[in-house]
Amino acid sequence: MSSSVSPLAPKTVPDMPVIAGVRLATAEAGIRYKNRTDVLLAVMDKGTAVAGVFTKSKCPSAPVEWCRAKLKGGKARALVVNSGNANAFTGKTGRSSTALTAKIAAKAVGCSESEIFLASTGVIGEPLDATKFDGVLGRLAETAEPGDYLAAAKAIMTTDTFPKVATATVKLGKAKVTINGMAKGAGMIAPDMATMLSFVFTDAPIAPAALQALLKSGVEDTFNAVTIDGDTSTSDTLLAFATGAAAEHGAPKISRASDPRLKAFVKAFNQVLANLAEQVARDGEGARKLVEITVEGAKTKASARKIAMSIANSPLVKTAIAGEDANWGRVVMAVGKAGEPADRDKLSISFNGIRVARSGARDPDYDEAQVSEAMKAPEIAIKVSLGLGKGRDRVMTCDLTKEYVAINGDYRS
Amino acid sequence: MSSSVSPLAPKTVPDMPVIAGVRLATAEAGIRYKNRTDVLLAVMDKGTAVAGVFTKSKCPSAPVEWCRAKLKGGKARALVVNSGNANAFTGKTGRSSTALTAKIAAKAVGCSESEIFLASTGVIGEPLDATKFDGVLGRLAETAEPGDYLAAAKAIMTTDTFPKVATATVKLGKAKVTINGMAKGAGMIAPDMATMLSFVFTDAPIAPAALQALLKSGVEDTFNAVTIDGDTSTSDTLLAFATGAAAEHGAPKISRASDPRLKAFVKAFNQVLANLAEQVARDGEGARKLVEITVEGAKTKASARKIAMSIANSPLVKTAIAGEDANWGRVVMAVGKAGEPADRDKLSISFNGIRVARSGARDPDYDEAQVSEAMKAPEIAIKVSLGLGKGRDRVMTCDLTKEYVAINGDYRS
Numbered sequence: 136m137s138s139s140v141s142p143l144a145p146k147t148v149p150d151m152p153v154i155a156g157v158r159l160a161t162a163e164a165g166i167r168y169k170n171r172t173d174v175l176l177a178v179m180d181k182g183t184a185v186a187g188v189f190t191k192s193k194c195p196s197a198p199v200e201w202c203r204a205k206l207k208g209g210k211a212r213a214l215v216v217n218s219g220n221a222n223a224f225t226g227k228t229g230r231s232s233t234a235l236t237a238k239i240a241a242k243a244v245g246c247s248e249s250e251i252f253l254a255s256t257g258v259i260g261e262p263l264d265a266t267k268f269d270g271v272l273g274r275l276a277e278t279a280e281p282g283d284y285l286a287a288a289k290a291i292m293t294t295d296t297f298p299k300v301a302t303a304t305v306k307l308g309k310a311k312v313t314i315n316g317m318a319k320g321a322g323m324i325a326p327d328m329a330t331m332l333s334f335v336f337t338d339a340p341i342a343p344a345a346l347q348a349l350l351k352s353g354v355e356d357t358f359n360a361v362t363i364d365g366d367t368s369t370s371d372t373l374l375a376f377a378t379g380a381a382a383e384h385g386a387p388k389i390s391r392a393s394d395p396r397l398k399a400f401v402k403a404f405n406q407v408l409a410n411l412a413e414q415v416a417r418d419g420e421g422a423r424k425l426v427e428i429t430v431e432g433a434k435t436k437a438s439a440r441k442i443a444m445s446i447a448n449s450p451l452v453k454t455a456i457a458g459e460d461a462n463w464g465r466v467v468m469a470v471g472k473a474g475e476p477a478d479r480d481k482l483s484i485s486f487n488g489i490r491v492a493r494s495g496a497r498d499p500d501y502d503e504a505q506v507s508e509a510m511k512a513p514e515i516a517i518k519v520s521l522g523l524g525k526g527r528d529r530v531m532t533c534d535l536t537k538e539y540v541a542i543n544g545d546y547r548s
Numbered sequence: 549m550s551s552s553v554s555p556l557a558p559k560t561v562p563d564m565p566v567i568a569g570v571r572l573a574t575a576e577a578g579i580r581y582k583n584r585t586d587v588l589l590a591v592m593d594k595g596t597a598v599a600g601v602f603t604k605s606k607c608p609s610a611p612v613e614w615c616r617a618k619l620k621g622g623k624a625r626a627l628v629v630n631s632g633n634a635n636a637f638t639g640k641t642g643r644s645s646t647a648l649t650a651k652i653a654a655k656a657v658g659c660s661e662s663e664i665f666l667a668s669t670g671v672i673g674e675p676l677d678a679t680k681f682d683g684v685l686g687r688l689a690e691t692a693e694p695g696d697y698l699a700a701a702k703a704i705m706t707t708d709t710f711p712k713v714a715t716a717t718v719k720l721g722k723a724k725v726t727i728n729g730m731a732k733g734a735g736m737i738a739p740d741m742a743t744m745l746s747f748v749f750t751d752a753p754i755a756p757a758a759l760q761a762l763l764k765s766g767v768e769d770t771f772n773a774v775t776i777d778g779d780t781s782t783s784d785t786l787l788a789f790a791t792g793a794a795a796e797h798g799a800p801k802i803s804r805a806s807d808p809r810l811k812a813f814v815k816a817f818n819q820v821l822a823n824l825a826e827q828v829a830r831d832g833e834g835a836r837k838l839v840e841i842t843v844e845g846a847k848t849k850a851s852a853r854k855i856a857m858s859i860a861n862s863p864l865v866k867t868a869i870a871g872e873d874a875n876w877g878r879v880v881m882a883v884g885k886a887g888e889p890a891d892r893d894k895l896s897i898s899f900n901g902i903r904v905a906r907s908g909a910r911d912p913d914y915d916e917a918q919v920s921e922a923m924k925a926p927e928i929a930i931k932v933s934l935g936l937g938k939g940r941d942r943v944m945t946c947d948l949t950k951e952y953v954a955i956n957g958d959y960r961s
Contacts, residue, residue, distance in 0.1 A: 190884075191885075191887070192881070192884030192885055193883070193884045193885075193886070193887065193888070193889070193890040193892075194880050194881075194883055194884030194890060194892040194895070195884070195892075223877070223880075224877060224880050224892065224895075224905070224908060224909060224910075225908075225909055225910075226893060226907060226908040226909030227893075227908075227909075228909065229909075258877075259877040259880070259881075260876065260877045260880075260905065260909070260910045261910070364862075364863040364864065365861075365862075365863065366862050366863060366864045366878075366881060366882070366885065367881065367884065367885035368881065369880065369881055369884050448778075449777075449778075449779050450777040450778065450779060450863065450948075450952070450956070451777065451779045451956055454952070454953050454956035454957035455956065455957065457953065457957040458956070458957035460957070463673065464636070464637060464671075464672040464673045465779075467607050467636075467637050467672070467673075467782060468605070468607075468672075468779060468780065468781065468782055469779070470606070470607055471603075471605030471606045471607030471608070471780065471782050472604075472605055472606075472779065472780035473606070474604070474606065475606070476606070477606040477607060479606075479607040479608070479637065480639060480640075482607070482637075492637070492673065494639060495637060495638075495639040495640075496637060496638055496639030496640075496641065496642075496673070497637075497673045497674070535863075535953060535957070536953060536957070537950040537953045537954065537957075539863070539867070539953075540867050540870065540948060540949060540950045540952075540953055541950065543863070543864055543867035543868065543871070544867035544868065544870040544871035544873070544948075544949070544950075
């Protein structure tokens, strides 16, 4: 863990309500770290629906392969997350580790192994000694309680500088339902790659297929619209669990994502995802600025996304922002290299509301001193107007600082 | 210009022979810099063939648009290059500047404006005052001489830390022909983006269409296989000029790129391009390590290229190399995110000949101390074997250092 908290960390942490049907417990299993929790067990009541989205990496970690396979059953009884070792690129040993972890967890919780979901984050390429979970998971299953989500979020941290939680309460039918989420960031754990993990829990009674559809649609403008350095972990995992306990006080059972009664729920669910995703950007390694990039006037939303991502992943744009430089020339460069329809002579660019370029040239009216002052803010909004169509999209990133290089370029220990 | 020369600069500079039909001159036009040359005029004899490849940016600079249009004629009499101002994203003013520059140059050389080729590098978004060329180009045309290629390479530098030239002499038929090239790197010129420019001259009598085919094929494994930070300039330009003067001492006139008599020439031509491209990588901003990435065993060469570029552009891989860390986990990550066919369990990775991972896991035989020692070298070769097919490719890049961030993140002046 980093010693100092990101200056972009949220100023307040929400009170996290209990979710009926979910119990949590954490422990120090000594996977890699000393004197901190590194295992989370979440135990869910019978009948809990599960959905998941994972890294698109062609070289996924063993736990990702495990979850993908078990997702077909649609039901979950427990989630086991460890930090310190990602169990990635560990060959056949990795598969044995996940199988053993699931076996231990299934015994501890009293369920089938196919109802166990797993995530690991930390060093990659080192075998994960799953025997360390023996005993630990049994104790955790016995002591699990309805809930300290903040403690859970802390147990899954690697180089995160703050725990990430979000919550929302919303009506489903006439019943109040709750959505709690936690995430760990795309931080690095020396000497190897860590990952983005996020887990969302709700007491809403939503069937697995509907939950999967909600999740898939929800990530599109949240987690998939955040980039730190353009690199993709082999372990990225987002799981959603719906215990259905709210049915007891009248929440309607939902079997289709298109059910109109879900409208408010979907909005709240997406807000939780968006909140967590933004916290990940706020905790990017070495980040000193949160950057929001909006592209409008593109041919399509997909085209706007590609251009926004090209800007967000450009080292030249990101270093300029670190230097508090409203360098629109580099934004033009990034628009141009995206390969999407763009007409230089129709391009307008603004930083924090100040237009610096329009119609393919520098805006003659812009005041350098005013822009320089605006660039000192911790949050920078770049808006690019292409003037071609109605496609619009927005992505979040952070700046690229010397600290990023220091964090990621330190000698292997 | 940077004050200290890159530690990766070539130890020796070749003697650059004269090329019949090409005369060069440089001057201090005061475009932006003080006390250094910033304009190059190359005057070519009548009948010189020209070919060019340019940035794929959708927002190209005015000079790129000019050259693309004039290339259709296939003939060149002069090349004008200025450093200090890229004349990019300057709207209609930019087009007027290129037209005026061409007009002044055509008058100075005594040719049609359609035989003038232009390139500009430096600040973008600032109008280029082409009237500064008035008088200057006339004097240069009068004083141009067969050749100081090193002086020419110096005049086109921006943040390059050393001038880049390469030469080759080869037989075409029974005649000796010469190929000279110069380049400037993908360096940055504070506060804005600079660009990659390269110009190649030969006395071989090669028709425009054949020269274009040679150039297009030649860049594929040279300039297109080099990346500094994945960003693409709006001004990247590579032009080749063939004066045909060697026909006078018996070189055969070549009209097709597939002509078997070209074999040795093509090899030498590609070597010049490869040499210049490598020098660009050696002068990447803040670079302390030259990195060669070879991917073999891919399904196809194109697939190998995509994977190699994914590794070469990964900030996590590049910072690890800066930290002298043989971090194969990050290489796995970059292979996985490329989206190309890859099987984790067949992957092998080596650094400078030492295999660190095989069959989807850490190589049990590798010696950490030996690898750490190897990573101290200024040149790092990463080899990835996918074990899937016969596709193979190789790209060059450099490491990502704190100096890169410092160079590109300094406050706008």
